[in-house]
Amino acid sequence: MLRYSVYTIFILCFWAPVPASAAPTHLVEEPPVAFTSPARGVYLVDFGRVAFGNLQLTGAEPLGSTVTVRFGEALSEGRVDRNPPGTVRYKKARVQLLRKRPTVVAPRADRRNTEQDSDDHPPAILTPESWGVVMPFRWVEISGLKSELLPEQVVRRAAYLTAWDDNAAAFESSDDMLNRIWELSRYSIKATSFAGVYVDGDRERIPYEADAYLNQLSHYYTDYDKQMARDTFDHLIKHPTWPTEWASHMVFMAHADWMHTGDTQWLAARYESLKPKLLLDRVGPDGLVTSNKAQRKKGDLVDWPPAERDNYVFTETNTVVNAFFLRGLQLMSELAADLGEEEDAATYTAIRQRAHETFQEKLFSDEKQRYRDGTDTDHTSLHASLFPLAFDLTQEAHHRPLVAWLSSRGMACSVYAAQYFLEALFEHGAANHAVALMTAPGDRSWRHMVASGATITWEAWDHKYKLNQDWNHAWGAAPANLLPRFILGVSPAAPGWMTANISPREAGLSFARGKVPTAKGAILVDWRREGSFTLALE
Numbered sequence: 001m002l003r004y005s006v007y008t009i010f011i012l013c014f015w016a017p018v019p020a021s022a023a024p025t026h027l028v029e030e031p032p033v034a035f036t037s038p039a040r041g042v043y044l045v046d047f048g049r050v051a052f053g054n055l056q057l058t059g060a061e062p063l064g065s066t067v068t069v070r071f072g073e074a075l076s077e078g079r080v081d082r083n084p085p086g087t088v089r090y091k092k093a094r095v096q097l098l099r100k101r102p103t104v105v106a107p108r109a110d111r112r113n114t115e116q117d118s119d120d121h122p123p124a125i126l127t128p129e130s131w132g133v134v135m136p137f138r139w140v141e142i143s144g145l146k147s148e149l150l151p152e153q154v155v156r157r158a159a160y161l162t163a164w165d166d167n168a169a170a171f172e173s174s175d176d177m178l179n180r181i182w183e184l185s186r187y188s189i190k191a192t193s194f195a196g197v198y199v200d201g202d203r204e205r206i207p208y209e210a211d212a213y214l215n216q217l218s219h220y221y222t223d224y225d226k227q228m229a230r231d232t233f234d235h236l237i238k239h240p241t242w243p244t245e246w247a248s249h250m251v252f253m254a255h256a257d258w259m260h261t262g263d264t265q266w267l268a269a270r271y272e273s274l275k276p277k278l279l280l281d282r283v284g285p286d287g288l289v290t291s292n293k294a295q296r297k298k299g300d301l302v303d304w305p306p307a308e309r310d311n312y313v314f315t316e317t318n319t320v321v322n323a324f325f326l327r328g329l330q331l332m333s334e335l336a337a338d339l340g341e342e343e344d345a346a347t348y349t350a351i352r353q354r355a356h357e358t359f360q361e362k363l364f365s366d367e368k369q370r371y372r373d374g375t376d377t378d379h380t381s382l383h384a385s386l387f388p389l390a391f392d393l394t395q396e397a398h399h400r401p402l403v404a405w406l407s408s409r410g411m412a413c414s415v416y417a418a419q420y421f422l423e424a425l426f427e428h429g430a431a432n433h434a435v436a437l438m439t440a441p442g443d444r445s446w447r448h449m450v451a452s453g454a455t456i457t458w459e460a461w462d463h464k465y466k467l468n469q470d471w472n473h474a475w476g477a478a479p480a481n482l483l484p485r486f487i488l489g490v491s492p493a494a495p496g497w498m499t500a501n502i503s504p505r506e507a508g509l510s511f512a513r514g515k516v517p518t519a520k521g522a523i524l525v526d527w528r529r530e531g532s533f534t535l536a537l538e
Helices: 176-191 209-220 227-238 244-261 264-278 293-297 319-338 342-363 382-390 396-408 415-427 431-438 446-451 479-487
Strands: 008-010 025-030 034-039 042-058 066-072 090-096 102-105 135-143 154-161 170-173 490-492 499-502 511-518 521-530 532-537
Touching: 025 042, 042 066, 042 176, 090 102, 135 154, 154 176, 170 176, 170 479, 176 209, 176 431, 176 446, 176 479, 209 227, 209 244, 209 415, 209 479, 227 244, 227 264, 244 264, 244 319, 264 319, 319 342, 319 382, 382 396, 382 415, 396 415, 415 431, 415 479, 431 479, 479 490, 479 511, 490 511, 499 521
Parallel strands: none
Antiparallel strands: 008 499, 025 154, 034 042, 042 102, 042 135, 042 154, 066 090, 066 135, 170 511, 490 499, 511 521, 521 532
């Protein structure tokens, strides 16, 4: 095992070659992990974790026999929950079994998540017709059989990305709860790959830009495939969604692809399509993005669901919107420079510099040492400060008071904004607090999801915070990228991982080790604190 005393390394050329990436998805047959009979003639089958799929039964029934199959994500009193909350899934199917031959059992299609023609939203992503309908479920309850059913007669046909590699990534630390959170998040990325592009959960099955970017980050740190993110990007160029800040996430996605692949040919073909995502059409005389009444009512999002906005006050000049605007300009100028678009790079840099000065002058409260929600308000929400800190818009002298204040607020944001909140804490010396928030007791942490039996991350911290929430939402899987990026400390220092930064944050842990997939092969990290700090890399 090689040992380094510096934390910036060149990726070694003798690492194993990266598996070829591919966008297609496929069905994988999975056996039950538990098989019981809660009542006479009733079988409860547990597949251990939720996956998107359907069922295959092989029975010994007389011809024409009909059985009832109930699919569910939740249990109630030892049976499949027939009335789960929100859009937690339950469906029933009746099917005639073919004697001693496999029969595919699939629920009826859901109208909402298969809708193709709507004035309210882009088309839903459809799965291959040859599969039959797929839905997320962990348990099935089978009744109506006239003969005994054996475990080997039941398999789940689960849909995953064909290229997915279960051995691509690993994470383990001295904190067992943190390990369980990472595995929950890692599997969430795998399980929600069923559609071939990143979708927002089963309720809609629609790609959204912010969801896609968070999904992309976690996918990059858990698997080698890059095509799924690219297919999602191309879909969103054709089918953009409505939130203001979501447009900026398209620049974020392109920049992440560039850093993780180094592929300027792919980037160059999409460069012009990024320009409308910069919000330049909304820039006012002072250089900042402005929001009219309609945009403040629907467009400017800050956080989602609305109850997670920490009482944010929406004004004509919105701090969060402008933080995204400034971050988009910074990343776009880097992309332009690498593509040789020097005039564009200079223009974006100049626009950003002027806007950044105004941003600090108009939106930072010297008295409170944090950011206001916007002009014409003194309210200072968590979001108004977390995004500027995460996007490196703050002056160094303000870092300590900002971190102290943010740390005092708890997880006063959604699972979406938590990605950026925790990034801000990790990047500014508060790794201990970031990990404490992930593993905190109460109902606003990933510990709560784990303790509640979740096997895919949720759309919200708890049902009470979003009454129609999905239980299969990958935008809640931020630890899948945060833990390898900050606890293992691995990130690309140059496009295509030509160099890597290795800078672990201890966060009160006594050890952490893991495996990070990159464009140049896997990076293995093993560090521990036993009096002195030791780091081993391979």
